[in-house]
Amino acid sequence: MKKADRYFYPAIFTYEQGQEIAVEFPDLGVATSGVDDNDALLSARELLGCVLFGLEEDGEEIPAPTPLSQLTVESNERTVLIDAYMPSVRQALSSRAVNRTVTLPAWLNALAVEHGVNFSQTLQTALRQQLRV
Missing domain, CATH: 3.30.160.250 (Double Stranded RNA Binding Domain)
Structure with a gap:
């Protein structure tokens, strides 16, 4: 309908x-x-x-x-x-936020944390680029 x-x-x-x-x-x-x-x-x-x-x-x-x-x-x-x-x-x-669980190699997670990477923002940016939106 x-x-x-x-x-x-x-x-x-x-x-x-x-x-x-x-x-x-x-x-x-x-x-x-x-x-x-x-x-x-x-x-x-x-x-x-x-x-x-x-x-x-x-x-x-x-x-x-x-x-x-x-x-x-x-x-x-x-x-x-x-x-x-x-x-x-x-x-x-x-447009409300939803939680997603992701799996990363431990070394990549540690390096990202060391550099203060915002995981949520990085994933959103990557998804937008991947989906061309």
């Missing part, structure tokens, strides 16, 4: 005097907050990307977003359409 490049989900921003702006995604059952509109928007976008990436990775069904016109809100709430550009999210979340 082809994964979507971009998703749009409605979020409900709730404003309470003296509190952070609460942000809820009713279709996904998750929430976040922000100290102001910009922070709340960035938090919402990050959360949306993480949640959708997790659903994709787990092979779970991604629920259809509710149209904005079908959401009802209180006087201190606003609906906002939040987007997640998944190619960027996937790349960022799949």
Whole structure:
């Protein structure tokens, strides 16, 4: 199944005097907050990307977003359409480091340690050159 490049989900921003702006995604059952509109928007976008990436990775069904016109809100709430550009999210979340075990001749290991070689960086550089990336 082809994964979507971009998703749009409605979020409900709730404003309470003296509190952070609460942000809820009713279709996904998750929430976040922000100290102001910009922070709340960035938090919402990050959360949306993480949640959708997790659903994709787990092979779970991604629920259809509710149209904005079908959401009802209180006087201190606003609906906002939040987007997640998944190619960027996937790349960022799949670039996490992984541990690999390598086997080296003892003499080569000792010489590299003596010269302060960064094994991780050296292996990454060699792999990039080998794979032409």
